[in-house]
Amino acid sequence: MPENRTPKVRKVRKVRKAGRRHPMASVALIAIGLLFTGGAYAAISTGTASAEADATSQQTIDEGQKLFAANCATCHGMSAEGTANGPTLIGVGAASVDFQVGTGRMPLEMQGPQAIQKPVQFTEDQVAALSAYVASLAPGPAIPDAELLDAQGDASNGGELFRINCAMCHNVAGAGGALTEGKFAPPLTGVPAKYIYEAMITGPQNMPVFNDMNISPEGKRDIITYLKYIENNPSPGGFALGSLGPVSEGLFLWxxxxxxxxxLTVWITAKSN
Known part of the structure; x- marks a missing residue:
């Protein structure tokens, strides 16, 4: 009898062995389940975050539109199309608004040769809302990224670029200078790096626009590095006399x-008498 059962037992064992799952099958099923679950969660989270970001962005633009209508539309028009009292803002970008409003030059205090810097009239959130609204009207220069404003570039190259492109108006030390018809180039001492960069890409007042074809973003970063270097280091020649060059030096000598x-001549004459 045992000899007759042995082939059947072996056959049953072979059948069971053939139908048994691979030891890694459970692991593979768990991994696939986790992969699909994680992917679905990431897709839902991304979609929710995007929807929230879009809603926040639209809310900011709407807030900026209200601020614009209340404070800027008199000169620039209800749709920023411009009027006889102010230019169009369509296409100037967020950087232009952030510079003009963030430095207090706008809203304009009075008509004159150029906008005068004064205390800022809006909060940072309001400035951001106005910038977002104007940027939504048409493409234009955006507010620069933080890595371009860290003043960690090449100060030597920045000094060369500044002397070639900027020193004729702002002075080689960034002390500013007079222009024609009551206009002037303001001093750059103490100006935040963001506003220096925005001025280069938007060309406020009488300043030309230096786009990325004229001066690369790295070159603008180098210029900021140079300006911050001379701002934080004293004049090696001693008293700088305002860093105004031969004008102040000649006046001092005279x-x-x-x-x-x-x-001394009067003293010698009196002494001899």
């Missing part, structure tokens, strides 16, 4: 140098 010579 007043104090020539005055000292006259005083």
């Amino acid at each position: 007043i104090f140098g020539l005055g000292s010579i006259v005083a």
Whole structure:
């Protein structure tokens, strides 16, 4: 009898062995389940985040539109199309609004040769809302990324670029200078890096626009690095006299140098008498 059962037992074992799952099958099923679950969660989360971001962005634009209508439309038109009292803002981009409003130049205090910097009239959130609204009207220069404003570029290259493109108006030390018809180039000491960059890409007042074809983003970063370097390091020649160059130096020599010579001459004459 045992000899007759052995082939059947072996056959049953072979059948069971053939129908048994691979030891890694459970692991593979778990991995596939986790993969699909994670993918679905990521897709839902991304979609929700995008929807929230779009809603927030639209809410910011709507808020900016209200601020624009209340504070800017008198000169620039209800749709920023421009009027006889102010230019169109369509296509100027967020950077232009952030510079003009963030530095207090706008809203304009009074008509004159150029907008004068004054205390800022809006909060940072309101400035951001106005910038977002104008940017939504048409493509234009955007607010620069933070890595371009860290003043960690090449100060030597920045100094060369500044002397070639900017020093004729702003002075080689960024101290500013007079222009024609009551206009002037403002000093750059103490100006935040963001506003220096935005001025280069938007060309406010009498300043030309330096797009990325003129000066690359890295070059603009180098210029900011140079300006912050000379701002944070004292003049190696001693008293800088406002860093205004030969004007202040010549005036100092005329007043104090020539005055000292006259005083010495009078003293010698009185002593001899």
